[in-house]
Amino acid sequence: MAANRSLTLPYDPELAVSDAPLLEQSDQAEVSGSSGQSRQRPVKVLAGIFLSSLFLLTLIWTLFQGQEEPRDQAQMINANLNKSSPSSSVSPYSLIPASRGVPQGVSEKTFRGVSDANDIYPWTNAMLSWQRTSYHFQPEKHWMNDPNGPLFHMGWYHLFYQYNPDSAIWGNITWGHAVSRDLIHWLYLPFAMVPDRPFDVNGVWTGSATILPGGKIVMLYTGDTDDLVQVQNLAYPANLSDPLLLDWIKYPGNPVMIPPPGIGKKDFRDPTTAWLAPDGTKWLVTLGSKINKTGIAMVYETSDFKGYRLLDGVLHAVPHTGMWECVDFYPVSTAGDNGLDTSANGPGTKHVLKASLDDNKHDYYALGTYDPNNNKWTPDDPELDVGIGLRLDYGKYYASKTFYDQKKKRRILWGWIGETDSEAADLMKGWASVQTIPRTVVFDKKTGTNILQWPVEEAESLRFNATEFDTVKLEPGSIAPLNIGSATQLDIIASFEVDREALEATVEADVGYNCTTSGGAASRGKLGPFGLLVLADGSLSELTPVYFYISKSTDGSAETHFCSDESRSSKAPDVGKLVYGSTVPVLDGEKLSARLLVDHSVVESFAQGGRRVISSRVYPTKAIYGAARLFLFNNATGVSVTASAKIWHMQSADIRTFPDL
Amino acid sequence: MKSFAFSCIVLAILPSLSTSYALPPLKKSNHHIFMVREKVNDLIENTCRNTPDYQLCFSTLLSDPRSFDADTYGLGLIIVDALKDKATSAVNAINRLKGSNPEFIRPLIKCSISYNAILKADIPEAIEGLRKGVPKFAEYGMADTAVEVQGCENSFKQSNSPLTDLNKQVYDLSIVAKSIIRMLL
Numbered sequence: 001m002a003a004n005r006s007l008t009l010p011y012d013p014e015l016a017v018s019d020a021p022l023l024e025q026s027d028q029a030e031v032s033g034s035s036g037q038s039r040q041r042p043v044k045v046l047a048g049i050f051l052s053s054l055f056l057l058t059l060i061w062t063l064f065q066g067q068e069e070p071r072d073q074a075q076m077i078n079a080n081l082n083k084s085s086p087s088s089s090v091s092p093y094s095l096i097p098a099s100r101g102v103p104q105g106v107s108e109k110t111f112r113g114v115s116d117a118n119d120i121y122p123w124t125n126a127m128l129s130w131q132r133t134s135y136h137f138q139p140e141k142h143w144m145n146d147p148n149g150p151l152f153h154m155g156w157y158h159l160f161y162q163y164n165p166d167s168a169i170w171g172n173i174t175w176g177h178a179v180s181r182d183l184i185h186w187l188y189l190p191f192a193m194v195p196d197r198p199f200d201v202n203g204v205w206t207g208s209a210t211i212l213p214g215g216k217i218v219m220l221y222t223g224d225t226d227d228l229v230q231v232q233n234l235a236y237p238a239n240l241s242d243p244l245l246l247d248w249i250k251y252p253g254n255p256v257m258i259p260p261p262g263i264g265k266k267d268f269r270d271p272t273t274a275w276l277a278p279d280g281t282k283w284l285v286t287l288g289s290k291i292n293k294t295g296i297a298m299v300y301e302t303s304d305f306k307g308y309r310l311l312d313g314v315l316h317a318v319p320h321t322g323m324w325e326c327v328d329f330y331p332v333s334t335a336g337d338n339g340l341d342t343s344a345n346g347p348g349t350k351h352v353l354k355a356s357l358d359d360n361k362h363d364y365y366a367l368g369t370y371d372p373n374n375n376k377w378t379p380d381d382p383e384l385d386v387g388i389g390l391r392l393d394y395g396k397y398y399a400s401k402t403f404y405d406q407k408k409k410r411r412i413l414w415g416w417i418g419e420t421d422s423e424a425a426d427l428m429k430g431w432a433s434v435q436t437i438p439r440t441v442v443f444d445k446k447t448g449t450n451i452l453q454w455p456v457e458e459a460e461s462l463r464f465n466a467t468e469f470d471t472v473k474l475e476p477g478s479i480a481p482l483n484i485g486s487a488t489q490l491d492i493i494a495s496f497e498v499d500r501e502a503l504e505a506t507v508e509a510d511v512g513y514n515c516t517t518s519g520g521a522a523s524r525g526k527l528g529p530f531g532l533l534v535l536a537d538g539s540l541s542e543l544t545p546v547y548f549y550i551s552k553s554t555d556g557s558a559e560t561h562f563c564s565d566e567s568r569s570s571k572a573p574d575v576g577k578l579v580y581g582s583t584v585p586v587l588d589g590e591k592l593s594a595r596l597l598v599d600h601s602v603v604e605s606f607a608q609g610g611r612r613v614i615s616s617r618v619y620p621t622k623a624i625y626g627a628a629r630l631f632l633f634n635n636a637t638g639v640s641v642t643a644s645a646k647i648w649h650m651q652s653a654d655i656r657t658f659p660d661l
Numbered sequence: 662m663k664s665f666a667f668s669c670i671v672l673a674i675l676p677s678l679s680t681s682y683a684l685p686p687l688k689k690s691n692h693h694i695f696m697v698r699e700k701v702n703d704l705i706e707n708t709c710r711n712t713p714d715y716q717l718c719f720s721t722l723l724s725d726p727r728s729f730d731a732d733t734y735g736l737g738l739i740i741v742d743a744l745k746d747k748a749t750s751a752v753n754a755i756n757r758l759k760g761s762n763p764e765f766i767r768p769l770i771k772c773s774i775s776y777n778a779i780l781k782a783d784i785p786e787a788i789e790g791l792r793k794g795v796p797k798f799a800e801y802g803m804a805d806t807a808v809e810v811q812g813c814e815n816s817f818k819q820s821n822s823p824l825t826d827l828n829k830q831v832y833d834l835s836i837v838a839k840s841i842i843r844m845l846l
Contacts, residue, residue, distance in 0.1 A: 122771075358796070358797055
């Protein structure tokens, strides 16, 4: 925006002050009145003294006058400036509320993606209580964000999490704690850590656990100090033989890492799990930061987790990606099907480097090769580098973190799903945020270019009442209701086959298609969209399509897109209405397949065995409780689709407080 | 008598003179009382140029003496503070309007809910995020403020909202705050 030079100088609130009425007139009157009685010569002296003091008082008073009411002055002056120079007022806010079109300001797309804030919806208790999930992890109330320090110890999976014990917004952050035998049935425990030391009094923030050979556990976490500096701290269990790890000790010598030279005091957070250095005795740990707008991951070396040495250079950096939060760094096996311990390296492994980008609130990852001797990780494909390539999840998802589950030899991924409704609604319902169902992470051997994520198999223990639908033929523009009864807690596995002849006959279709700009499932193309309608009411006044869309270019190559469409998910105007998604690799001979976990206001959708994942939040007003339905649909114009689906109802995970503690 | 009159005149003129020029001995920036800015702070200038409402940003920052020593986080906090003042005024206006017009009953309830969210959630979250250097939460708070305030304004049908001025001021400040917060990401 071009600056209007006439506004810059010499604006000065204190200049305006000289016009302010001065007290001294009445004072002067008083002064001369009281001194009028005396004789002449003493009068001169007295007058002189009084006038000098008056001068001083006036000076001080007028200058204070300038201080006291600067805002009124500023507004007055601002108003005058507005009158005189009608140019630069760029506020797009519409002053005429009768214009029901999307106000210009909103088309700027507020961060929460609300497209039409015409009104605050009158949420009822019934609508809000319905939104609580049944089998996703969330505290009983209040705010949660990043998952922290996940680990497995003595038969229990542990989850810690950023938590505000006081309110449904971020603040006063403590470490919540919960345990589970199976990553699904969680039991709340008392807080693991609260902000009670100078090195974390302003926040006990995100951290990771490292399990040392022999079972010792160390936790590294970010503390926000009493001076509002971000530092890394060490904590460890008070009693390692306590399977519940109830009590934690903060190392008295904290902090163990402080922002190094060249790194901002507010740009230093989220240490990872450590891995063994090549020498086999020292440990390495990484955390993210930024230098100007280049996101980086720095590496520290330690032998005892108390003293740290910053390694030269950076593990990796990508320009224009901004601050890297919640960095994650771990190996995946290219040959086997198991997860790998964080210290694994060598032939048959690739390393995943992941960052949460502060700039756009998305989690990105890339596959590459780690050279520990040179402290360098190199992406397989620099065009799909961290922050500019693949996302872990194309929906509402952030701050994810993995851990190695030594019990079942899996790499498990946690991720935070925030709210996309208004804060007013969050305050009303008294809580905000859920965690994803934990996902296993493996290398996709078929494509070689991505990982696969899949809900942990323990989630299947919640399934009951399966219903199968085989080879449902969907002509162009058709909808098939799936009568399964209640449709708010579901596990759905569906596959779709597009009529081959029609697909091959179609020369060109929707080349520039992009889920996010498509307008959703209402935008019909020759070869899409088709898929499922979840959390839909009978009259389809509210619906959430999760679908595939095939686009084809003239050279004959087809691209498959996988999208989750919130644009008509709710009548309420004050909720997110975005269409999420991306392209998904589909190999020859593969059907299009999707798995959906529907759990009230959360939908997690997995395409092609987990090649692409989308987490959505939806807040219907009608399609809730018994009114929610499930449909198959085909809104393509040029092709019919044959669908099959197996649908289970999902029990509640009965997440509650650990009994008898 | 002449010298007396002369000194009176000088003494009368001096106050207005002193506010026009910087008093040389006090170079330390702490003594704002005696300082008049000859040259606007570069950071304020550059920050405001990058917001969608230069005038509002500039005047709000300049009228708060804390802006002279502030970094970008501090400038953001000043805007949020100004927004808090305006939001408080809006709540007072809402309370004064209650019972004034039956057509306003429903919209005022909605506005109360909106402004409650702004004052209890959005602003505290923005302040926390800015103070502690996790700007994304501050951005959430300011983005939501814009949504809440539009919801309040639009709940008055037929464009007869008595809160338009205040709503607009809150909205405009939230946009400025959000763009400053963006610079920190």
